[in-house]
Amino acid sequence: MNIELLLEDFCYYSSYIRGVSDMTTKRYREKVGAFCRTMEVNTTDELNEKVVHNYFLIGRVQKKWSVATYRTYYMTLKVFFNWCVTKKHLEENFIENLELPKREKSLPKAMKKRDALFLLEVVYNYPYTHRFLKYRNHAMFSMFLFTGLRKNELLNLKLNDVDLENLTVFVRQGKGNKDRIIPISYTLAQSLKKYLLERKKQRKTCPEFFVSSNRNKGYSENGLKLLVNQLREASGLYFTIHTLRHTFATLMLEGGCDIFSLSKMMGHSDIKTTTIYLSSTAEHLRSQVVKHPLNID
Known part of the structure; x- marks a missing residue:
């Protein structure tokens, strides 16, 4: 066959x-x-x-x-x-006897707080050909860093999924076909409002939240890939979109977020997946070790 x-x-x-x-x-x-x-x-x-x-x-x-x-x-x-x-197209699964290597136990790579702030600064001040790009790109990278969305979750966002009045983002059918709601901060909301105002001026009417600059359709994966390359060169920082997700998680823990709430915001099926971030943030661990009863005041 x-x-x-x-x-x-x-x-x-x-x-x-x-x-x-x-x-x-x-x-x-x-x-x-x-x-x-x-x-x-x-x-x-x-x-x-x-x-x-x-x-x-x-x-x-x-x-x-x-x-x-x-x-x-x-x-x-x-x-x-x-x-x-x-379906009886094969008599046996020839991969069954193949040994599967153990996963490498590496920590998630995330940016420091100063690098994340610097990246947002570069995104905002990059010499774009049109001001719409400035506000869209800043809103987009702020969304990554302030919500921890996966790449496809962000690209699939619809206008109705972002509720600025109630400060929430609705992630529709994320990884594992699961819906979830993520609260958004006032800082992120301000960036999104500026973008939506520019979007309206450009008369973009497509249902996608983040849109192409020269077409009335959602922003593409290829467009995002090119933008990431531009910003890597401009900032001198090497990062991927998943790095931004890891950065969100580590910064949230450093800020005092509990692991259960973070797991819900990240959309993890198992809280064990979230606990790896506990090992990747020294600041969070440092804040915990001072609770040792033998520490001298």
Whole structure:
């Protein structure tokens, strides 16, 4: 059976029956497609344990995969092969006997408070070609740093999702298909108000909250990628959008936020995921160690 055709059926099933996100089906297509191209297999008859195991060996040795990348390919191919076995396109899942490496226990990379403030300053004062860009970009990066939104959560925000009167942001179907509400600060609200005023002047009517400067449609992932590169160069700071999310979490803990509330704002399914940030912020740990009863006043 042709693997490419099976993959399309699998993605259709995953989207409409299992209800996975568009990003997940995109990952299925990318990872399974990469496997087929590298190992030059087109049909299920060409699959066997040796072919599958050699692919992961190539990944680790030649392509220098990190443990995280290895695990992503592993889980993607495993779920696809399981579906193929269920549908009787394969007799067995050839990935089952492959050893899965342990996760690397690295701390989340976050900015210091001064670097986060400096980045917002650079975003605001960058020599843009149009003032609309100044207010939109500042609002966008403020949203990342003050709410911890994921990239796709921000790009998918609708106008009705941001309630400036009640100071909340409604995240619709975030990771894991979960809705959540995040409170926003007065500082962030001021930046958003300035952006909305400029947006209105530009007569943008599309439903997306953050919009393209030259079209009446939502801001794109590619546009955000280009903007991040511009700001890295202008600020001299290396960061990713996920760095901004980590920065939100560590700064919230340093400010005294409790771990349960932070977990809810981050949209974590398990509070254990949030506790890793306790180890990444020295200021929070320092504030706790002074509570030792043997400390001298």
